[in-house]
Amino acid sequence: MRKCVWIVTATLLAAGIPVATADGTGLRDISVVWQTDVPIPPRVERFEIRRVKLTADGQYLIVFHYTGDHTGGTTNPGWVEKLDPADGQIVWQKELREPGMKLTPNGWVDAGGNVYVMAQWGGYTLWKRDLELETEIWEYSDHSSCSFEYVTNVITDDLGNVYVAAYCGSGSGVGSKALKLSRDGHLVWECISRNTGGKDMYTEGLALDSVGNLFRVGADRPNGGNGFQDRARLTGHSATNGEEILNYVPPESSSRAHGVIVDSEGYVYIAYSHNRCGPDGQPSLEERTVVQKLEQDKEGTVRVVWEYAFEDVGIFTSPDALGWYTAGSFYLLFHVRLEGEVYPGLALFDLAGNLIGRWRINRPGWGFARSGFDVDVTSGRIYVGLTQLPFGLGAVNTEVLALRPCPGDVNGDGDCDLNDLALLLAVYRTCEGDPDFDPHADLNCDGCVDLADLAILLGDYGCGVP
Numbered sequence: 001m002r003k004c005v006w007i008v009t010a011t012l013l014a015a016g017i018p019v020a021t022a023d024g025t026g027l028r029d030i031s032v033v034w035q036t037d038v039p040i041p042p043r044v045e046r047f048e049i050r051r052v053k054l055t056a057d058g059q060y061l062i063v064f065h066y067t068g069d070h071t072g073g074t075t076n077p078g079w080v081e082k083l084d085p086a087d088g089q090i091v092w093q094k095e096l097r098e099p100g101m102k103l104t105p106n107g108w109v110d111a112g113g114n115v116y117v118m119a120q121w122g123g124y125t126l127w128k129r130d131l132e133l134e135t136e137i138w139e140y141s142d143h144s145s146c147s148f149e150y151v152t153n154v155i156t157d158d159l160g161n162v163y164v165a166a167y168c169g170s171g172s173g174v175g176s177k178a179l180k181l182s183r184d185g186h187l188v189w190e191c192i193s194r195n196t197g198g199k200d201m202y203t204e205g206l207a208l209d210s211v212g213n214l215f216r217v218g219a220d221r222p223n224g225g226n227g228f229q230d231r232a233r234l235t236g237h238s239a240t241n242g243e244e245i246l247n248y249v250p251p252e253s254s255s256r257a258h259g260v261i262v263d264s265e266g267y268v269y270i271a272y273s274h275n276r277c278g279p280d281g282q283p284s285l286e287e288r289t290v291v292q293k294l295e296q297d298k299e300g301t302v303r304v305v306w307e308y309a310f311e312d313v314g315i316f317t318s319p320d321a322l323g324w325y326t327a328g329s330f331y332l333l334f335h336v337r338l339e340g341e342v343y344p345g346l347a348l349f350d351l352a353g354n355l356i357g358r359w360r361i362n363r364p365g366w367g368f369a370r371s372g373f374d375v376d377v378t379s380g381r382i383y384v385g386l387t388q389l390p391f392g393l394g395a396v397n398t399e400v401l402a403l404r405p406c407p408g409d410v411n412g413d414g415d416c417d418l419n420d421l422a423l424l425l426a427v428y429r430t431c432e433g434d435p436d437f438d439p440h441a442d443l444n445c446d447g448c449v450d451l452a453d454l455a456i457l458l459g460d461y462g463c464g465v466p
C-alpha cells in the first residue's frame with residue numbers, strides 16, 4: 001500500500017529546520033502566505049464562499065458568497081467582497097439587494113473585469129455589472145421554459161459569452177439546463193436535459209474547450225435527498241447550438257462529480273467521489289475521490305485515458321474543484337476526514353496522470369470549498385475560499401487564504417532549494433522498508449525515492465525562494 005508517512009527525523013530537528021508534519025496521512029502541510037476572515041454581515045444566517053476569482057490583471061480578488069437571511073423577509077441580499085491579493089486586505093464588502101431577491105448561488109468575473117451575479121425566486125436573474133458593482137450593464141431573466149428554476153453556476157469565455165447552468169423543473173420531472181448568452185446578454189442557445197420519474201439533476205462544475213464547447217459535471221439524484229442514490233454525470237454541449245455531444249457516467253454507483261477542466265487537445269478531466277460498498281454490499285459512508293482523464297472517439301464512445309484514485313488518504317475524501325496551474329498541470333481541491341475532523345486538501349497532477357504533490361491545508365473543520373479557488377500562474381499562488389463546517393446550521397464562517405505549495409520542498413520550510421536537493425540525493429534510490437528511506441523525499445508518494453521525485457524537485461527548483 002502506498003503511503004507517505006511523515007516521520008520527524010532527529011537530524012532535522014537538531015538542525016532547527018522545520019519539517020513536514022508527522023500526521024501519517026500522506027499529505028504534507030501547505031505554506032500559507034496570508035489568511036483573511038471574511039466578516040459575516042448582519043442578519044445573514046448562512047454564509048458560504050462559492051467563488052474566489054482573480055481579475056485578469058491580477059489586481060483584485062472577487063469573492064462571491066452564497067447567503068441566507070434569517071429575518072424571513074422577501075429579500076435575501078447577496079454579498080460580494082473585493083480583496084487585495086498581495087496581503088488579503090478587504091477593500092470592500094458589498095450588499096446586493098434587488099426586490100424579491102432570494103439566494104445568490106455563485107458569481108464570476110470575466111476577462112474585461114465585468115462581474116456576474118445571480119439570484120433566484122422561482123426563476124432566476126443574472127446581472128452583468130462593472131467591477132465595483134455600481135453600474136448595471138445588462139440583466140437577463142429566465143422564468144420561461146421550466147416551471148421552476150434554480151441557477152447554480154456561471155462562467156464566461158474570452159469573448160465575453162456567458163454560460164449558465166441551472167436546475168429545471170417541468171411537468172415531466174426535474175432536469176438540468178445549460179444555456180449560452182452573448183456578451184450583450186441575449187440568448188444564443190439553451191439545452192434542457194430532462195429526467196423522467198421525478199429525478200433531480202444538479203450541475204456543479206463548468207468548463208469550456210478551446211472551440212467553445214461547454215462541459216458540465218454534477219449528478220443525477222433519482223431519490224432527491226438520498227445521497228447514496230446519486231450518480232455522477234458529465235455532459236458536453238456543442239458550441240454552436242448547445243446540443244449534447246458527450247454524455248459520460250462513471251462506473252461506480254453512488255457517485256457525484258464536482259470538478260471539470262478541458263485541455264488544449266480536447267481531453268476532459270473530471271473529479272468525482274463515490275461511496276465504497278460496505279460489508280453488507282450497500283454503499284457506506286466511506287467516500288473515495290477519483291480523477292479521470294477522458295477522451296471521446298469518432299463514434300462518440302468515451303474512454304478513460306488514466307485514472308488516479310485516492311486510496312491511501314483517509315477513508316473519506318470528496319472533491320471540490322479542478323483548476324489549471326500551468327498548461328501542463330492542474331490542481332484538485334478536495335476535502336478529507338482525518339481523525340474526526342474535515343480538512344481541505346490540494347493535489348497537483350500532470351496531464352499524464354502523475355501526482356506531483358499533495359497537501360493538507362491545516363485548517364481542521366474548514367473543509368468545504370466548492371468552486372472556491374483560483375491560481376495566479378505568475379506567482380504560483382493559489383487563492384482558496386474555505387467555509388467552516390458544519391454548514392447550513394446557523395451562521396457559517398468563511399475565510400480566504402493565499403497558498404504557495406512547493407512540490408519540491410523536502411524539508412517543509414516552504415521553499416525548494418539546495419537543502420531539499422541534498423536531502424533527496426542522500427536517500428536517492430531507496431524504497432519503503434529500506435533503512436535510509438525518507439518519506440519526505442518521496443514527493444509523489446509512490447513508495448520510492450527515484451528519478452520521478454528528482455524530476456519534480458528540479459522542475460520546482462527556486463520555488464518560494466525570495
Ligand SMILES: [Ca+2]
Nearest residue numbers: 409413415416
Ligand atoms: Ca525546502
Ligand SMILES: [Ca+2]
Nearest residue numbers: 413415417419
Ligand atoms: Ca530552504
Ligand SMILES: [Ca+2]
Nearest residue numbers: 442444446448
Ligand atoms: Ca517517489
